[in-house]
Amino acid sequence: MAVFGYARVSTLDQNLDSQKDELLKYGCSKIFFEKASGKNLARPELKKLLDSLRENDVVVVYKLDRLGRSLKDLIELVNDLGVRKVDFVSLSDGIDTGTAVGKLMFHLVGAFAEFERNIISERTKVGLASARARGRTGGKPKGLSAAAQKKAVRAKELYDERKLSIDEICKVLEIASKTTLYKYLKFENERLEKVKR
Template sequence: MKIGYARVSTLDQNSELQLDALKVAGCEKIFQDKISGSTADRPGLAEALAYVRPDDSLVVWRLDRLGRSLKHLIEVVEGLEGRGVGFVSLQEGFDTTTSGGKLVFQIFGALAEFEKNLIRERTNAGLAAARARGRKGGRKEKLTASQVETMRKMSASRQHTVAEICRVMSITKPTYYRYMEANHGKDR
């Protein structure tokens, strides 16, 4: 059975073109969303994914109607494939129920993996270059050295609870403990 999925980004847009194409393609049931593609929570897509069964095909008018990104698209299609469900994109003309369609999608997956690795390599190279120039990465310290010393003295005096110290210093308990452990062990 062919199950259709249509999506338009705004309430002003019209999904008739997609719905007509899905009907012509033989979709017996069609789910739809009127929501931005960048939104993770798409009820129509969730319903379509829950509805499809092995040997069904999920059909979309264009790839960008299904996936928020190439990575998301690949995850959805791999999930479908793992359940024995095919995927068809009408405009791009591929169908994962055919060997040619599977090949095209595997190439998409390989390109996405390649892109992810390139981004990781560039990020690591950038971090290494910054370290070589003396830059330290990460979040700025929440407390100055004198504030940490004040906090340590308050704790050592045993006149203040951890909650009171956190309130005075405007920090959370995990931050308090992290500073205490980083500064002379577990003085609490």
């Protein structure tokens, strides 16, 4: 049985020392140090840790949020450890899946997260149904603002003149990207088609 620690900070200028001290105090024989955002999918040290694990090993973190990018990811990760017969300990959260109470605590956290997701989903469905009953539909409103429509007209004129490049048209009209310009051109072409009908 080996006890592995995992310590992570989000930015390069943050310090790992306090996490390291707590993990050593707990008795970790090896600690994997990561300087990466929790949202970053590429966390090579976490991958090394997971690849090193054997049955009856223990993974220790100072705090739950050091391990997972979100509660969903955290629950999946800890459940995966459970399937591999690896215990999980979060020091500051008082969770130790090697004990019956620790397992219960972690499952309660997961159950509450699932409950919260279901409540949000239910409220969203009720809200959309209520809006539909009043003749409104969800989603982003279609079309362009009045200012954008004017830009679309001018963009089409400049595009049809073929004197300026796409980049130059964007610059002249202060359009942020080529994608936006093409959206304007599409909008104006569709508007003109409707006028012809």
